[in-house]
Structures are given as C-alpha cells and as structure tokens.
Amino acid sequence: MEKTRCLIIGSGPAGFTAAIYASRANLQPILYEGMQPGGQLTTTTEIENFPGYPNGIDGNQLMDDLRKQAKNFGADVRWGVVTSVDFSISPKKIVIDETQTIEADTVIIATGASAMYLGLPDEQKYAGQGVSACATCDGFFYRKKDVAVVGGGDTACEEAIYLAGLCNKVYMIVRKNYLRASTIMQKRVMETPNIEILFEHNTVGLTGENGVDGADLIKRKGEPDEERVHIAIDGFFLAIGHKPNSDIFKPYLETDQTGYIKTIPGTPCTSIPGVFAAGDVADPVYRQAITAAGSGCKAAIEAERYLSQNGL
Template sequence: MEKIDTLIIGSGPAGYTAAIYAGRANLKTILYSGLQPGGQLTTTSEVENFPGYPQGVDGNQLMMDLREQAGRFGTEIRDGEIVKADLSSRPFHCVDDRGNEIEARSVIIATGATAKYLGLPDEEKYRGQGVSACATCDGFFYRKKVVAVVGGGDTACEEAMYLSSLAAKVYLIVRKPFLRATEIMKQRVIDKENIEILFEHNTVGLFGENGVEGAHVVKRLGEPDEERYDIAIDGFFLAIGHKPNTELFKEYLDLDAQGFIKTVPGTSKTNVEGVFAAGDVADPNYRQGVVAAGSGAMAAIDADRFLQAN
C-alpha cells in the first residue's frame, strides 16, 4: 500500500497543470494518465489558441510539454488508470489497473469528458481531417468554407452561430422537425442568412479523398417519402453533447443532470472534503484547454491548503 499526499486521476491540461502545482508545493504526488494520455487535445492536430505558442502547436506536442514539466517538479506520472476509488473516508483508497493500492490524503479528479459521436465509421476515418467536436477549437481552419453542424440543442445552435461568423455557409443538420434550443438561440439561428437548417435529416456517411469533402444525408429516414442526397462540405462538427467521465465517482460525488461534477462556485472543491475536480469533468460550459489548465492550478492550490489545514 503506497501512502501519498495527492493522487491526480487523469491527464490533459487540467491533470498535468495540477501536477506542476502539486509538485512545486512539495506534495508527494502520483498522476495516472488514463486510457487517453493527454486527453482530448491529443485528437486535435493543430492547437492555435493555447497561450505561449504564437505559431500554434500540435496537440500531442503540447501535452508532451506539459507532461515533461509536471515530471520536472517531482510528480510521478504513470500510464494506466485507476479502476476503483473509495471516497467514503480519508485517507482515500484507490486501486489501479495492475492491482496496486494507493492511500491518498487528497484526490484531484481530472478525467475529462468525451464528445458524443454519431457512431459512423467515417467519423473515425476523418477525425482531425474535417471531423471535429469543438467549433471554438477548429472553426478558424474553415474560414470562407462550407461546414455542417449536427445537433438541435443550445450547443449546436451556439456552434453554428460561431461558425457562421467564419465560414461561408453552415448547414445545421437536425434529426427532429424542430430545434430543442432556447427561444433566443433558435431565433438567432433562423435569422442568420448563411445558416441553412436541415430538419428531419440524418447523416449516414462522409466522403472525400484527402479529408472531408461532403456528407451523405437522408431526409425523413425510414418514411415512405425518404430522400437521400449528398451535400458538399469541408468540415463536419458534432454538437450532440459531451459525456463526462465520472462513472467511477458517481456513488460519492454530487453530479449535475448531465453527469458533470458539481464544485463549490469559485473553487475546485466537491461535496467530499479533500476531493477536488478540474477540467472538462466539471465544466459543461467552456471546454477549452486553457480553462482546464487554470482549473488544474486551482485544484492543486485547494488541495495544498486542505492538507495544510488537516
């Protein structure tokens, strides 16, 4: 049984930044990088909006830089994942995928969120080559081009509006015959002249030689008047929601309706004393690398103050 000050579960900007701060605070810290070391940013080829990289940076490179920096300050970084976490009493008892047991005086959860995809093989094929789940991250690459956004809620409408200021044209592909978004968002999208809403449409595939060049769509799928055709697009954006990776902790932590960890406003504190949450796992609103990094710093500072007081 290993006894440590702080266990960080998850990598990505939140986990690695927490590790930098925890290491510099001289806390005995172990970080488990999880199934996707580096998190969602490793699926993005070019990151242009992370401060300090004026020429942009490859997502994998950015995460490698953060990982190296975290290691420099003494955090032990382990590949693999935590498979059991008992947060019912302190010190917290956790077990990794190799069966190693860890007793931690504080825990920082930075397990992120996973974008929901339609489940088409083509999404995997063109990931990073025209398929994206973040308009704010990748919209810039589609200036004066034609893009499609899938979804009918507030997120989809917000992404469509954001992209409409960059792209020449935006298709909003909506499965239902209506938008689920709030009235104000609906109206904005309807009024925007370069957004075309395709109601009762399903995307069944994507095509293109060197990246996405178009989508196969079906209007009124399965109905007698079903209609199949193709639209020419350069980018395909998914806005059907994110699933926070909170399965392991739901027994102990307060979650919102979508499963995101609730934190005390202005802090990284959860409802369990000594357990902190950082990054996308606790952020349904912004989902940006720089915001996650900032919340990772907050979590490590909160953990250090907690340990000093206890």
C-alpha cells in the first residue's frame, strides 16, 4: 500500500499553501484536488483583496499560480476525491475514489465549503437553466433581464448589487422582515434603484417550460394575512451561505452545528494528533482566500512538527 508522510485533501488556497510549505520542509506531500480543482476562487473573476496584486488577479490565474508554485517545490498534485477516511489508527488510512487506499502519517484537511440551497426540488430541476449559486459566474447570462437573489446577509447584498449592474431588475427574497447584512451593505442595497427587497417572503417553487420564467413565493407565511405572490424572473440566485465539506470526517472529528471542523483556537490542530484542518472547512468567521492560505501554512508547519516530534 502506498504511504506518505503528509496527505493534503483539497486544492483551494489552504491546500496549495499547505503543499508549498510541506514540500519546502521536505515532507514530499501528496495533494488530492477533489471535485473542484482550484477551489471556490475558480468560480469568480477578479480578486482584489489578495495581498501582492495591486491591480487584482483573476481567480483561476491565482489558483493556477498556487498549483505551479506547489509543484515547483515537489508537491505531488493528483486528481481524485477522498471518499472515506479511517483516523482511528496510525498511520491514518485515506480512500481515494472508493478504490485506492493510501496511508498517511499526517493529514491536512482543506476541503473548503459548498454553497447551500433551499432544498426545493425545482432547484435541481432548473440547475444550469436559471438556478445559480454564483452571481459572479452566471450573472452575465442575465444581462438586461429580471432576476432574484435569495438571502439577507452580506453575501446576498453583494450578489444583488453585482447583478443590479448587469440586470434590468433584481428582487431580493428575504425570509425575515430585516436584512442580516452589515449596515454599510444594507445602505448600498437601499441606494441601488433597481433592487427591490421582498421582506417576509419564502420561495416555494419555480416556474418555466424551458428554464426559469418565474418564482412562486409566499408572503408572511403562517400569518392571517398570508399571501401567494408570483414574480417573473429569468434567474434565481442562491446566496444563503455555505456548507463545510466535512461529512466524511464527522465520525472522527468534532464539528460545530453547521459542520465546521473544530480546531484548537488559533491553531489548525484537531482533536486527533497528526490531523489538521485549514481554510473554510474550519472557519465559520473569516472565510477568505488569505485566511485560508494562512491556516494552510500553519497546518504544514504543525504537520512537520508532529512528524519530527514522533520520529516519523
């Protein structure tokens, strides 16, 4: 059976940064890219807040550069999805694509997070035909059209403002009678003339023969004045948060209610020695490329320490 001193799961900023540090420390890491090579940043265009790029950088370019940098130092970057793990033994066992098992002295989990959906059957029915969880990726297809954004937090406001620059009209469908977003984001939304906020509305279904042409909503659900509302839209954008990709680790590692892997505060160390968690999968607060990269660096340094302390 193949064995490695350091196995990294995930190819976002956390995984590749861990791979850069681990390979420079001569750990000869193996990194599995997973189902989304390059991670979440490959779904966006311009990144303006990653330090070192005064003019911004394309998300795909940044991730290609990180991959190259990791490979240049010797990281073994591979295609494949980790489908199960066994952290009850040392070395740990990791199964790739349900077929191949690898043993690893240390494991760095950098599996990130995925967009959340409402759970309506219509979201699947119209996937790629009007339903999207990424305004930056798909907004272009809805130029001069009417769209809706679901959610009331900062992300929903950002997506609505972005879409308002492209589309004719943007509805924000908000369950509560207020926005959860920061004051500055609320102000920007309120000041955007082609955004209309539908407070206290829930989506119950989508309509359309060839792709989405509308959404069925319920206003003030469960109240005496409950009302059914139909809006005509071509695009339905989800902006209700993300789910950490931690399911396969849950039998071994503690997570919070949402599924974020718990680490010792300020470190990437989990409750299992030799297993580390970095990036969005363990970060319910910051969820940024630079914080993910920073924690990937910490995870590789901790992996190196664990190996040397245990003579591995």
